[in-house]
Amino acid sequence: xxLSAKSATLIVLLALVALSPLLFPSxxxxxxxALIFVNAIAVTGxxxxxxxxxxxxxxxAGFAGIGAYACALAPVHWGIHPGLALFLGAGISGVxxxxxxxxILRLHGYYLGVxxxxxGILVAMxxxxxxxxxxxxxxxxxxxxxxxxxxxxxxxxxxxxxFWYFFTGLCMIVGAWIALxxxxxxxxxxxxALHGSEVAARTVGIDVAQLKLRAFVIxxxxxxxxxxxxxxxxxxxxxxxxxxxxxxxMVTMAVLGGVGSVLGAIFGAAILTLLPQVLTVFAEYExxxxxxxxxxxxxxxxxxxxxxxxxxxxxxxx
Amino acid sequence: xxxxxxxxxxxxxxxxxRAVNDxxxxxxxxxxxxxxxxNGAGKTTxxxxxxxxxxxxxxxxxxxxxxxxxxxPHLLARRGLSRTFQNLQIFQSMTVLDNAVxxxxxRESGSVLADLFSLPASRRRARExxxxxxxxxxxxxxxxxxxxxxxxxxxxxxxxxEIARALALxxxxxxxxxxxxxCNAVETEEIDHxxxxxxxxxxxILLVEHDMKMVMRISNHIVVLDHGEKIAEGDPATVSQxxxxxxxxxxxxEAAHADG
Numbered sequence: 114x115x116l117s118a119k120s121a122t123l124i125v126l127l128a129l130v131a132l133s134p135l136l137f138p139s140x141x142x143x144x145x146x147a148l149i150f151v152n153a154i155a156v157t158g159x160x161x162x163x164x165x166x167x168x169x170x171x172x173x174a175g176f177a178g179i180g181a182y183a184c185a186l187a188p189v190h191w192g193i194h195p196g197l198a199l200f201l202g203a204g205i206s207g208v209x210x211x212x213x214x215x216x217i218l219r220l221h222g223y224y225l226g227v228x229x230x231x232x233g234i235l236v237a238m239x240x241x242x243x244x245x246x247x248x249x250x251x252x253x254x255x256x257x258x259x260x261x262x263x264x265x266x267x268x269x270x271x272x273x274x275x276f277w278y279f280f281t282g283l284c285m286i287v288g289a290w291i292a293l294x295x296x297x298x299x300x301x302x303x304x305x306a307l308h309g310s311e312v313a314a315r316t317v318g319i320d321v322a323q324l325k326l327r328a329f330v331i332x333x334x335x336x337x338x339x340x341x342x343x344x345x346x347x348x349x350x351x352x353x354x355x356x357x358x359x360x361x362x363m364v365t366m367a368v369l370g371g372v373g374s375v376l377g378a379i380f381g382a383a384i385l386t387l388l389p390q391v392l393t394v395f396a397e398y399e400x401x402x403x404x405x406x407x408x409x410x411x412x413x414x415x416x417x418x419x420x421x422x423x424x425x426x427x428x429x430x431x
Numbered sequence: 432x433x434x435x436x437x438x439x440x441x442x443x444x445x446x447x448x449r450a451v452n453d454x455x456x457x458x459x460x461x462x463x464x465x466x467x468x469x470n471g472a473g474k475t476t477x478x479x480x481x482x483x484x485x486x487x488x489x490x491x492x493x494x495x496x497x498x499x500x501x502x503x504p505h506l507l508a509r510r511g512l513s514r515t516f517q518n519l520q521i522f523q524s525m526t527v528l529d530n531a532v533x534x535x536x537x538r539e540s541g542s543v544l545a546d547l548f549s550l551p552a553s554r555r556r557a558r559e560x561x562x563x564x565x566x567x568x569x570x571x572x573x574x575x576x577x578x579x580x581x582x583x584x585x586x587x588x589x590x591x592x593e594i595a596r597a598l599a600l601x602x603x604x605x606x607x608x609x610x611x612x613x614c615n616a617v618e619t620e621e622i623d624h625x626x627x628x629x630x631x632x633x634x635x636i637l638l639v640e641h642d643m644k645m646v647m648r649i650s651n652h653i654v655v656l657d658h659g660e661k662i663a664e665g666d667p668a669t670v671s672q673x674x675x676x677x678x679x680x681x682x683x684x685e686a687a688h689a690d691g
Contacts, residue, residue: 299539300546318600
């Protein structure tokens with residue numbers, strides 16, 4: 114029997130997460146891997162919003178900031194467990210996305226991009242300026258998730274790097290599974306339909322504004338979870354997590370890898386997370402190289418790296 | 432039988448020009464009513480008002496006894512009005528099957544959470560929609576193209592796909608905007624049969640079409656528009672003898688030639 118695209122993607126991801134450590138020259142690479150997975154989670158949300166529904170957000174880092182600071186602040190102020198704070202952050206992000214998105218998504222065109230841009234900047238400013246609460250630009254400590262200790266007590270002892278590598282890897286796979294479920298579901302089909310033609314989507318009874326809002330809320334939750342995991346892993350967070358550059362990075366990763374495909378976008382996240390590590394020699398020129406890569410991809414591989422490569426390979430097979 | 436869809440004094444103006452003015456008619460279940468008229472007569476504008484794309488500034492649209500003037504298209508779909516477009520509106524990057532399944536949206540959509548976690552309820556709804564869509568594709572002769580990307584289909588096939596998608600809603604009223612435009616004689620005849628068959632099942636059909644032979648062949652009733660006004664109405668034989676209609680068509684023939 115032929116493997117469905119969904120199963121194939123999940124098997125590839127599982128194999129990559131499980132087998133990559135065999136090739137790691139040092140423990141440092143567990144940390145790089147975990148960073149890739151954390152970014153991949155946010156980018157999977159972008160696939161749902163941009164790849165499925167065709168909407169662009171330039172402020173998703175704002176939701177990552179909310180997720181990250183929820184894990185930093187809720188345990189200290191309300192005595193909530195850091196793990197539950199992740200869900201609290203996701204809930205707040207979802208509600209905020211609903212409130213921000215509801216008036217905007219009724220409009221056509223690029224209003225969402227501009228409004229989310231403003232939203233992201235607003236969150237970053239609050240996190241930077243409300244020193245009494247967030248300690249401002251110097252950042253704030255995040256309590257221990259405690260899961261690694263728990264696993265240690267159960268006899269599964271992992272180094273900190275290993276634990277976060279496998280834990281975020283698992284989260285990423287669950288995130289991909291959910292996004293792939295959505296793709297083939299009635300809701301996902303309706304999202305892809307309104308991406309193709311809003312006029313036609315309406316005539317088959319699709320409530321276009323409401324569905325865009327759903328995609329926006331779901332993708333905001335992804336960004337929030339990604340921010341929470343980043344904060345919990347680093348045990349420290351600064352307002353940069355909500356910064357404009359981070360929003361742009363998310364969109365760039367998705368578009369580079371292939372915004373229409375979950376696997377492609379995760380591939381893009383991997384490349385753009387690895388590149389700065391590999392290009393430390395060119396640290397000064399990092400943004401220039403990124404810009405150049407983007408321009409070349411947009412000109413020559415418009416669907417994104419992975420879909421274009423796969424298409425070429427398939428073309429040769431047949 | 433009473434009217435399923437009634438248009439009462441419908442009108443709209445764009446910047447001082449009356450694109451459609453005081454047009455009234457009604458369609459009964461199982462009836463095929465065609466709206467004809469020279470280019471620019473306001474046929475598509477009329478369609479866009481009936482289907483909620485434009486908001487009329489005069490008159491009413493009554494569907495099954497309810498005033499549905501200017502309500503949003505997706506709510507009209509819920510009440511049983513479905514349409515196709517003159518310039519195709521196909522979900523190009525989706526498969527042919529997915530395009531048809533999209534027509535089942537109202538019947539297959541349920542909880543988002545069920546969709547996110549691929550719960551059995553979600554999978555069952557999707558499967559039922561797929562089965563229904565396959566049957567519809569067979570009905571319009573596209574079952575073998577089901578897995579192909581819709582953008583790769585021929586023009587005539589896309590026209591039929593659009594009709595299949597509209598039928599997936601199980602509509603009471605179907606608006607067809609030039610379903611045979613750009614189709615060859617064989618394809619036109621296929622679409623002909625399809626429309627007649629759909630009407631026979633009790634659907635009220637409202638048709639805009641340039642192919643006069645087709646209009647005369649399949650319509651029960653014809654409404655003629657010129658410069659946004661209704662100039663004649665009746666069965667095909669009566670309308671084709673009407674001096675005002677003949678004048679409207681002959682008067683614009685030169686202009687039509689000039690357009691190429």
